Amino acid sequence: GAVVSQHPSRVICKSGTSVKIECRSLDFQATTMFWYRQFPKQSLMLMATSNEGSKATYEQGVEKDKFLINHASLTLSTLTVTSAHPEDSSFYICSASKAGRGEGETQYFGPGTRLLVL
């Protein structure tokens, strides 16, 4: 299998607070995890790519101090939205790819986390 979970599935927070979202690969080891953001009726936008034990690679325009990514193990990556503001409200989706070339291209996606900042 290739199951990816996210927690929480939905979070509402006050402006100025920080929110942590967890992404876990439940039945496989993920060499790489990806974080996406999706606005209503739009496609997924890649925010950053993270490899276990190393710093994340952020896409152009994504503030690394705003969106902190920690890839602590081969099964867990976290995204922390620091000092969240209403414009950070979005659907955040993580994905994970399996270890090894040949299997690394397919990304398995989590169910997403709906963030609403008031």
Add this chain to the structure above:
Amino acid sequence: GESVGLHLPTLSVQEGDNSIINCAYSNSASDYFIWYKQESGKGPQFIIDIRSNMDKRQGQRVTVLLNKTVKHLSLQIAATQPGDSAVYFCVVGGYQKVTFGTGTKLQVIP
């Protein structure tokens, strides 16, 4: 840079009919293609993939066709069911780096 687009943003299909969702890509060096299905409020779900050394691949009720000459990809769904209603994304990539297309919304009419 890479651009991935779709010919039809919304597709309405009668239940039981076949659906065809199209996708164009621009980077001729792309070697791996994936179709994902995303239902409302959920993460994308892997449907089927194909590599550039193939031009057709079949799964359960789904077929992906790849035409490298015109850089075109299609997803065919046989006997479309209400549960197929979703947004479908074609994803073009090489090793680990992928680009999502705009998405096509498939509406199945009962």
